[in-house]
Amino acid sequence: MSTVPRLGLGTSGNDDPAQCADSVATALDAGYRHIDTAQMYDNETAVGDGIAKSDVPREEVFLATKVHPSNLGFDDVHASTESSLDRLGVDTIDLLYVHWPTQAYDPDATLRAFDELYEAGTIDHVGVSNFTPELIEEALTILDAPIVANQVEVHPLLGPREPLFSTCRDHDIDIVAYAPFCRGEALNDPTVQAVADAHDSSPAQVCLAWLASHDVAAIPKATGRAHIEANARATALQLTDDDIDRLDRIDRRYRRFDPDGSPWSE
Numbered sequence: 620m621s622t623v624p625r626l627g628l629g630t631s632g633n634d635d636p637a638q639c640a641d642s643v644a645t646a647l648d649a650g651y652r653h654i655d656t657a658q659m660y661d662n663e664t665a666v667g668d669g670i671a672k673s674d675v676p677r678e679e680v681f682l683a684t685k686v687h688p689s690n691l692g693f694d695d696v697h698a699s700t701e702s703s704l705d706r707l708g709v710d711t712i713d714l715l716y717v718h719w720p721t722q723a724y725d726p727d728a729t730l731r732a733f734d735e736l737y738e739a740g741t742i743d744h745v746g747v748s749n750f751t752p753e754l755i756e757e758a759l760t761i762l763d764a765p766i767v768a769n770q771v772e773v774h775p776l777l778g779p780r781e782p783l784f785s786t787c788r789d790h791d792i793d794i795v796a797y798a799p800f801c802r803g804e805a806l807n808d809p810t811v812q813a814v815a816d817a818h819d820s821s822p823a824q825v826c827l828a829w830l831a832s833h834d835v836a837a838i839p840k841a842t843g844r845a846h847i848e849a850n851a852r853a854t855a856l857q858l859t860d861d862d863i864d865r866l867d868r869i870d871r872r873y874r875r876f877d878p879d880g881s882p883w884s885e
Contacts, residue, residue: 622744622767623714623793624681625831626854627653628847629838631797636665642842643669647680649848655770655795655838656707657685657718658699663706671708682707683714685748685770688722695723696732700741716746716770720754721880730761737764746770746795751882752786759790768836770795774805775826775866776873779833796830799837801875810869814862820853827853829866 628646633639639662643654647670656666663684670680684707690699700715715736717729736742747758748770758766769787773779773796787794800806806822815825823839827850830837841847858866877884 621793621834621836623683623795623836624651624653625836626651626827626851627655627681627683627795627836627838629797629840630654630656630662630666631660631840633665633840633842634660634662636662636668638842639665640669640672642847644672645844646841646847647673647675649844649851651847651851652679653681653683653836653838655683655797657716658687658690658703659685659718663703664708667706667708677709681713682709683716683746683768684712685716685718685746688719688724691717691723691725691729693725693728693732696729697736700736704741711740712742714744714746714768715742716748716768717750719749719878720747720882721878726757726761730758734763744768748797749882752782754882755786755790755792766790766792768793768795770797770838772796772798772874772876773830773835774799774801774875775808775811775829775869776801776805776871777875778867778869778872779835784833793836794834795836795838797838798875799826799830799839801873804873804875808869808871810865814858814866817862818856818858820856821849823850824853824856825858825862825866828856828858829863832858832863 744767746768
């Protein structure tokens with residue numbers, strides 16, 4: 620059974636405090652129960668304000684945030700997580716990720732701090748982000764807590780790839796897709812548009828339905844109510860096997876986020 624709700628609200632780039640808080644509250648009131656943020660996004664306070672503004676009880680919200688790569692030293696993990704709790708206005712974080720295994724990331728020290736937060740009940744679940752199969756296997760030998768999610772870039776232009784997906788699934792690790800629209804590029808792909816036309820749907824809904832067909836959770840960014848609600852309706856879109864195969868076979872393979880020092884470039 621999956622730990623992470625299949626559809627969440629991504630907040631990367633949503634750095635206007637009022638807009639961010641409104642987006643979170645709107646998403647929760649529209650039925651979302653998964654909200655994703657990060658120390659790097661500099662909007663945890665606004666996300667917390669949005670959760671407080673919503674009528675949805677805190678215990679029904681699956682709240683995820685991520686430790687900044689510069690805060691991955693043992694002491695900094697503890698200190699920065701306390702700061703995240705304060706900014707978010709919550710007592711616990713449902714899912715805390717290692718955002719990137721770069722900069723201050725040290726497997727033994729970083730993951731020992733995550734274990735201590737988990738054991739103390741400060742966080743309910745441990746996650747990783749942008750981890751390769753090799754980094755996942757290494758982390759599993761160090762952590763006592765289970766890894767419940769690996770958040771990586773996935774969209775029709777950078778589809779299911781091996782051995783990453785099989786490694787995650789072999790260890791019951793949910794795959795969470797960030798940039799599910801490739802910052803809009805996937806929405807202009809002819810195959811995505813053709814499938815959308817066939818279903819009288821939108822390219823964004825096709826991308827989300829395709830991810831769901833691969834049992835991948837998605838955290839699309841959205842701000843206005845219409846966009847938030849349209850993404851939610853993607854849960855009702857049933858793609859055919861032929862649709863899924865066509866989307867899987869898109870021959871372009873483009874990684875939108877590929878910073879210097881990324882683990883796959885070493």
